[in-house]
Amino acid sequence: MNKFKIFSLALVATASVAQAQDIKEAKKAIDAEQFQKAKSLLKSIIKAKPSDGEANFVLGNIYLNQSVIDSAKIYYLNGIEASDRKNLNYIGLGQIDLDNKNAILAQANFGLATKDMKRKDVDEYIYIGRAYMNSVNPDYNSAITSLKRALAIEPQNATALLAIGDAYYGANNQNDAYKAYRDAFTADPTLLRAKMQLGVLLKGAKSYDEAIKAFNEVIALNANYGPVYRELAETYYKWARNKPSTSKTNLQNAITNYEKYLSLTDYSLDSKMRHADFLILVKDYKSLETVANKMIAEDKVNPRIYRYLGYSAYENGNIDVALKSLEDYIKVPTNKIIAKDYLYLGFAKIKKGTAADGSVEASAFDAGLTDIKKAVAMEPLAVEDLGDFGKELFTKKQYNQVL
Known part of the structure; x- marks a missing residue:
């Protein structure tokens, strides 16, 4: 009987270790932007052990960050019924509250997530910080506050340092972001995203050659780390745009690196959407x-x-498809609307109201102009995209509209 008990305990211990390793593998897949692989791993964990609240939470986060709200909520609610680490799922529900601009309910959910924390726990503070950053309505200062609480407990926690670096970056505090990323990589030299983010800072400062050097240092450490090739592709693209004399070579470099990035993902929907973002660029x-x-x-x-x-249909002259696609997207409150969405919707409305002789129906123009103004109010730099459109109106002698 004693031997049987010992054997049973050994099996439980082995299962627990395997479970932890699977969660770690899922998190590694998420970091590598292999989201389909991560989903499969997490669903396997949940099937084998429905009581694993953390697996439900992490899977819910993938769906939430992909804007599949209903699926995210299902996993969070399942996670709350779990016996292990169920509290994390309140953080996911809190982020949904933030997306819905309900900060009071979000705070209540975050409170439920933290009320039974042990003295040395930090994960909850890190996840709450991420929730503030990942929300449709990001609050970087609140993220920093939560992450500082984690670092007060564990100053060398590399995950917390990376997260606070992202929060500082979002808050346009480049100096503190740089220090946090550097410290994160020092604390954990396997955390390649922290080192990669140092290159992202250089890219943002338009130091493209230095950014490329930084990204190549990441590749020297691990040539199969997919996200760095995406960053390289975007850097070469921006370099081409900012220095036209390099355009041909750098655009080709951008395409080559993006294809390399795609080859290292699992061709999930999320990686395809990143590809779509790049095609827009x-x-x-x-x-x-x-x-x-x-x-x-x-x-x-x-x-x-x-x-x-919507964007592509407009550019390819399929105006009805563009209008319907963009209107369907914008009318949903939980969708992450950006200035370019309103810009294209405005363009499409005006184009739809434009006759063969180039004249524009007044009501169509006014409706389109309203959306264009919304775009500029959201992002003043959106006016840069009005250049070609304004020229087109001028060519058609629609001088009042141009002005």
């Missing part, structure tokens, strides 16, 4: 419309696809 709207239609055929759940279809 390089203005390849024919490919974008093809990619968007393929994504809709594969996954009718994620609403962001309709943004891509």
Whole structure:
């Protein structure tokens, strides 16, 4: 009997270790932007052990960050019924509250997540910090406050240092972001995202050659770390745009590195959407419309696809498709609306009201102009995208509209 008990305990211990390793593997897959792989791992964990609240929470986070709100909520609510680490799921529900601009309810959920924390626990503070950053309505100062609480307990926690670096970066505090990323990589030299973010800071400062050097240092450590190739692609693209004399070479470098990035992901919907974002950057709207239609055929759940279809349909002259896609996307309150969404909707409304002789129906122009003004109010730099559109109106002698 004693031997049987010892054997049973050994099995339980082995299962627990395997469970922890699976969670770690899922988190590694998320960091590598292999989201489909991460989902499969987490669903396997939940199937084997429904009482694992952390697995439900992490899976819910993937869905929430992909804007699949209903699925995220299902896993958070399942997680709350779990016996292990169920408190984390209140953080996920809190982020949904933040997305809905209900800060009071979010605080209540965060309170439920932290009320039974042990003295040396820090994960809850880190996840709350991420929730503030990842919300549709980000609050970087609150994120910093929560992350400082984690670091007060564990100053060398690399995950907390990386997170506070992201919070400082979001708050436009480049100096503190740089220090936090550097400290995170010092604390854990396997945390490649922290080192990669040092290059992201250089890219943001338009030090493109230095950023590329930084990214190549990451590749020297691990040539299979996919996200760094995406950052390289975006850096080469921005370099090409800011220095036209380098355009041909750097755009090709951008495409090559983006293809490398895609080859290292699992071709999940999320990686395809990142590809779509890149096609917008390089203005390849024919490919974008093809990619968007393929994504809709594969996954009718994620609403962001309709943004891509709206942009590409407009650029390719399919105005009715553009209007419907963008209107369907913008009317949903939980969707993450950006200035460019309103800009394209405004352009489409004006184009729809434009006759063969170039004249624009007054009501269509006014409706379009209202959306364009919304875009500029959200992001003043959106006026830079009015250049070609303004020239088009001028060519058609619509001088009043140009002014």
